[in-house]
Amino acid sequence: MTTTSQTPAPGAVPSASRWEPWRVSLSGVRLVAELELRQRVRSTKWKWALASVAVLIGGVTFLVWGATHALGSDSSGAPGDLVFGLVVFFVLFLGLVVSPTLSATSINGDVRDGTMAPLQATALSAADIVLGKLLASWAASLAFLVVALPFIVIAYFDGRMPALAMLTVMAVLALELLVVCAIGLGWSALTARTPASAVLTYTTVAVLVAVLPILFGLLSVTFTEEVEVTYSSREYIYYEGDYFEEPDPDDLPADAQQDAGGSYFVCRDYTYTENRPRTDRLWWLLAVNPYVIVADSAPSPATLDDNYYYGDEGILSGLKQAVREARVGPTASYDECDYELTYEEEQRRARIDALPPVWPWGLAAQALLAAGGVALGVRRLSVPYGKLPTGSRVA
Amino acid sequence: MSDVTTMAAALEAASVRRAFGSVQAVVNASLSVQPGSVTALIGPNGCGKTTLMLMLAGLLRPDGGEVRVGGISPGASPKAARTAVGWMPDVLGTWESLTCRETLATFARAYGLTPADADARAFSLLERVHLADLAEQPARVLSRGQKQRLSLARALVNDPPVLILDEPASGLDPRSRVELRDLVRQLGVEGKAVLVSSHVLAELDEMVDDAVFMSKGVTLGEAADAEVARARTRWRLVAVEGDLAGALARASRDFTVEQVPLGSAAVVSVADDADAAALVAVLVGDGIKVARIAPVGSALEQAYLTMETERR
Numbered sequence: 001m002t003t004t005s006q007t008p009a010p011g012a013v014p015s016a017s018r019w020e021p022w023r024v025s026l027s028g029v030r031l032v033a034e035l036e037l038r039q040r041v042r043s044t045k046w047k048w049a050l051a052s053v054a055v056l057i058g059g060v061t062f063l064v065w066g067a068t069h070a071l072g073s074d075s076s077g078a079p080g081d082l083v084f085g086l087v088v089f090f091v092l093f094l095g096l097v098v099s100p101t102l103s104a105t106s107i108n109g110d111v112r113d114g115t116m117a118p119l120q121a122t123a124l125s126a127a128d129i130v131l132g133k134l135l136a137s138w139a140a141s142l143a144f145l146v147v148a149l150p151f152i153v154i155a156y157f158d159g160r161m162p163a164l165a166m167l168t169v170m171a172v173l174a175l176e177l178l179v180v181c182a183i184g185l186g187w188s189a190l191t192a193r194t195p196a197s198a199v200l201t202y203t204t205v206a207v208l209v210a211v212l213p214i215l216f217g218l219l220s221v222t223f224t225e226e227v228e229v230t231y232s233s234r235e236y237i238y239y240e241g242d243y244f245e246e247p248d249p250d251d252l253p254a255d256a257q258q259d260a261g262g263s264y265f266v267c268r269d270y271t272y273t274e275n276r277p278r279t280d281r282l283w284w285l286l287a288v289n290p291y292v293i294v295a296d297s298a299p300s301p302a303t304l305d306d307n308y309y310y311g312d313e314g315i316l317s318g319l320k321q322a323v324r325e326a327r328v329g330p331t332a333s334y335d336e337c338d339y340e341l342t343y344e345e346e347q348r349r350a351r352i353d354a355l356p357p358v359w360p361w362g363l364a365a366q367a368l369l370a371a372g373g374v375a376l377g378v379r380r381l382s383v384p385y386g387k388l389p390t391g392s393r394v395a
Numbered sequence: 396m397s398d399v400t401t402m403a404a405a406l407e408a409a410s411v412r413r414a415f416g417s418v419q420a421v422v423n424a425s426l427s428v429q430p431g432s433v434t435a436l437i438g439p440n441g442c443g444k445t446t447l448m449l450m451l452a453g454l455l456r457p458d459g460g461e462v463r464v465g466g467i468s469p470g471a472s473p474k475a476a477r478t479a480v481g482w483m484p485d486v487l488g489t490w491e492s493l494t495c496r497e498t499l500a501t502f503a504r505a506y507g508l509t510p511a512d513a514d515a516r517a518f519s520l521l522e523r524v525h526l527a528d529l530a531e532q533p534a535r536v537l538s539r540g541q542k543q544r545l546s547l548a549r550a551l552v553n554d555p556p557v558l559i560l561d562e563p564a565s566g567l568d569p570r571s572r573v574e575l576r577d578l579v580r581q582l583g584v585e586g587k588a589v590l591v592s593s594h595v596l597a598e599l600d601e602m603v604d605d606a607v608f609m610s611k612g613v614t615l616g617e618a619a620d621a622e623v624a625r626a627r628t629r630w631r632l633v634a635v636e637g638d639l640a641g642a643l644a645r646a647s648r649d650f651t652v653e654q655v656p657l658g659s660a661a662v663v664s665v666a667d668d669a670d671a672a673a674l675v676a677v678l679v680g681d682g683i684k685v686a687r688i689a690p691v692g693s694a695l696e697q698a699y700l701t702m703e704t705e706r707r
Contacts, residue, residue: 017470017471017472017473020472020473020474021473027504027507028505031501031504031505035490035493035501038492038493038497039490039491039492039493042492042493042533043491043492110488113488114484114486114487114488115488115489115490116488117454117484117486117488118482118484118488118502118546118549119502119505120454121452121453121454121477121480121482122477122478122502122505122506122553123474123477123478123505123506123507123553124505125474383453383454383455383473383477384450384453384454384455384456384469384470384473385454385455385456386456388415388455394449394454394455
């Protein structure tokens with residue numbers, strides 16, 4: 001046609017109607033969530049899915065418990081949060097795998113099946129539909145979390161984690177699942193085909209979980225900075241001649257010390273210029289990682305040994321320490337001489353302990369992603385359609 | 396419902412257009428449907444009927460032109476316009492695992508009815524579309540025709556003053572078609588403004604008061620109306636014996652002779668039933684043994700086919 005089609009100016013839409021799709025009604029959200037759940041409960045073999053998840057988590061919990069107790073029966077006794085951490089991470093892993101399947105096709109799938117347009121034609125707003133769908137997929141993924149709960153409790157009693165860790169871990173796991181559901185919803189709004197949105201949702205999760213940490217590793221190796229590093233090393237004093245002869249105390253250097261076995265040694269500092277990764281500039285790449293967020297949010301168990309720099313061993317605390325270590329940046333001194341903490345190390349530990357936690361930032365960044373997903377969904381479902389997404393039809 | 400809707404057209408479109416990318420689906424469409432009347436929207440596949448209906452149902456924004464549903468513009472107040480319309484899409488989407496009753500009750504609640512009212516509404520609508528027996532059956536067991544009826548019930552769930560039915564008769568068996576026709580007529584009698592599209596033009600003939608023809612995204616106005624009016628005057632006459640052509644010529648009628656195996660036949664221009672009776676009397680008086688006289692098929696179909704050939 002030769003008719004010149006004038007697209008209406010954006011200002012042509014009255015402002016009152018522009019916000020109408022964003023108006024949320026509690027009853028509308030509830031209705032859509034109810035509808036979604038009712039369909040899901042009836043159409044999928046969810047009982048079997050939940051049962052197999054329970055078997056899987058139960059099996060892994062048992063194996064982790066057995067393995068850690070077989071290996072960790074040394075002097076340190078209880079293996080910290082090892083079992084708890086591993087079980088929590090496995091539950092998170094399963095959640096990250098399951099949640100995308102619950103939401104990543106919820107909008108484009110309904111459009112494909114022709115069930116979306118009749119719903120959009122009702123009095124429900126786009127926000128009602130999107131939030132209802134989000135709520136439903138979240139509720140479904142929470143069901144998996146509830147199945148995992150007993151095993152997390154069992155694992156909890158194996159370690160020395162503070163009781164608060166249980167609550168925060170469960171809450172943060174639940175929030176992580178909500179974020180993944182919202183991301184899936186966003187992709188299902190953005191793409192017309194369901195396989196595409198599923199792949200993109202998994203890709204997004206993979207970026208958060210694996211790609212960013214890999215990027216962190218690569219970037220920290222690539223972009224290093226020259227730093228003066230002081231190594232303090234222990235040098236034992238030996239005598240030419242008879243090795244077993246006691247050294248003459250008068251010949252010893254003034255700063256000589258005696259170790260527990262009675263051997264004499266001196267501490268000598270050597271300074272080198274080395275290329276060190278600037279992890280303090282890259283740590284935020286790790287902050288949005290779901291595993292880091294879960295680990296960082298869990299309160300650490302009380303440190304057993306004040307002289308041990310890394311505090312308690314374990315999965316959650318270990319990861320938390322590692323990320324905080326990365327935030328402080330390269331160390332300028334290594335003390336391999338004194339087994340006690342040096343002044344620098346004490347300073348560094350104090351700095352690390354004083355750092356604000358990472359997880360609120362990570363969770364905030366993820367919340368932005370989730371909000372973006374919801375916003376995309378609302379925009380996608382707002383009627384009357386101005387521009388239609390490519391490759392899709394109204395009904 | 397209100398006085399406003401009985402005075403103004405319940406459904407109005409003026410010079411509406413809409414493009415999808417480079418494809419101009421609707422170029423210039425205008426129509427108006429009065430409360431209590433049934434209007435057919437007729438045109439070949441891909442002429443823009445569905446796109447026009449989506450704009451009227453408040454799901455698609457026109458690139459230009461004006462749409463009004465019960466006096467409300469979907470652009471200015473989308474929700475109010477949407478809820479004034481009952482829309483039956485041409486694509487059948489059903490929630491497979493929900494029962495018919497649940498499906499309708501869910502939609503009723505989506506329009507703001509309380510759960511109790513929604514259930515009552517669902518039940519009465521299922522009765523109305525003869526699906527009460529299947530109320531507790533999941534939608535996946537329904538046949539295509541039954542789904543179509545469920546879809547129609549869904550369009551009625553908010554008791555809207557305006558109904559937009561996109562191909563409601565497709566996939567229906569003959570009995571269901573008759574029921575659909577009766578239902579649509581009844582909805583018109585109830586005061587609703589109904590716009591219905593269909594390919595089964597003979598079916599439409601008996602249920603519509605008015606017709607809008609559409610071709611290549613343009614609604615054909617008076618030319619099409621004249622064509623329908625002309626088609627309505629075409630009656631077929633079959634005689635067993637006698638010089639039919641001669642008699643018709645003597646009666647000074649417009650006619651065209653048709654070749655039939657036995658006797659003779661012609662298509663004659665007849666104004667109405669009384670005119671037909673008068674013509675038969677004249678012919679019988681002239682010694683013609685008239686066997687049959689009746690309108691030539693569907694007027695809408697004829698008009699449609701005539702316009703199709705004219706365009707080629």
